[in-house]
Amino acid sequence: AQSVAQPEDQVNVAEGNPLTVKCTYSVSGNPYLFWYVQYPNRGLQFLLKYITGDNLVKGSYGFEAEFNKSQTSFHLKKPSALVSDSALYFCAVRDALTGGGNKLTFGTGTQLKVEL
Amino acid sequence: DVKVTQSSRYLVKRTGEKVFLECVQDMDHENMFWYRQDPGLGLRLIYFSYDVKMKEKGDIPEGYSVSREKKERFSLILESASTNQTSMYLCASSSLAGYNEQFFGPGTRLTVL
Numbered sequence: 001a002q003s004v005a006q007p008e009d010q011v012n013v014a015e016g017n018p019l020t021v022k023c024t025y026s027v028s029g030n031p032y033l034f035w036y037v038q039y040p041n042r043g044l045q046f047l048l049k050y051i052t053g054d055n056l057v058k059g060s061y062g063f064e065a066e067f068n069k070s071q072t073s074f075h076l077k078k079p080s081a082l083v084s085d086s087a088l089y090f091c092a093v094r095d096a097l098t099g100g101g102n103k104l105t106f107g108t109g110t111q112l113k114v115e116l
Numbered sequence: 117d118v119k120v121t122q123s124s125r126y127l128v129k130r131t132g133e134k135v136f137l138e139c140v141q142d143m144d145h146e147n148m149f150w151y152r153q154d155p156g157l158g159l160r161l162i163y164f165s166y167d168v169k170m171k172e173k174g175d176i177p178e179g180y181s182v183s184r185e186k187k188e189r190f191s192l193i194l195e196s197a198s199t200n201q202t203s204m205y206l207c208a209s210s211s212l213a214g215y216n217e218q219f220f221g222p223g224t225r226l227t228v229l
């Protein structure tokens with residue numbers, strides 16, 4: 001079975017400060033990990049993914065994420081937050097050993113609020 | 117760019133009505149998915165399809181059915197809508213490879229009165 005946890009319902013950060021949105025996962029085999037962002041009344045937009053290789057993954061809008069196998073984590077980070085980054089962020093995981101269908105399991109989401 | 121479109125952004129139906137939500141993708145993706153999104157629960161998979169006329173149950177299929185007659189189109193059907201099916205419904209598609217991301221439509225906010 002595959003699962004993912006986002007321990008924080010909301011993260012508040014001041015504009016210009018670094019931000020971190022946390023994600024931990026559980027899979028039987030190796031993970032494929034994804035981050036998505038959702039702006040109000042919109043669908044989800046893909047930000048970045050980890051498949052294999054370098055543990056630091058860079059994505060859209062200046063976001064990056066660090067894969068840590070020993071801690072089973074995939075935290076989303078940005079060096080300097082913008083007010084426009086305020087949105088709902090979802091982490092998702094797929095076990096690389098599972099069968100067809102490309103089924104992802106999503107976390108419950110973390111609301112990021114960036115204030116002036 | 118991949119485009120996933122959904123037939124309605126907002127929909128209001130009455131209890132007991134049959135409801136059709138349609139999703140179309142233009143990237144020749146094999147996989148298509150229907151999720152519902154509720155506050156505090158994240159996204160939950162209702163059904164998915166990896167080929168025409170093929171479907172598999174997700175985590176919460178009760179009260180729903182699906183149809184995929186053409187590769188680009190995936191329909192979600194609420195046979196008899198109930199108030200607890202009031203939710204945001206999101207459609208997504210992806211290519212077959214497991215490491216590829218899913219692309220989402222804009223969502224349909226369904227209210228059942």
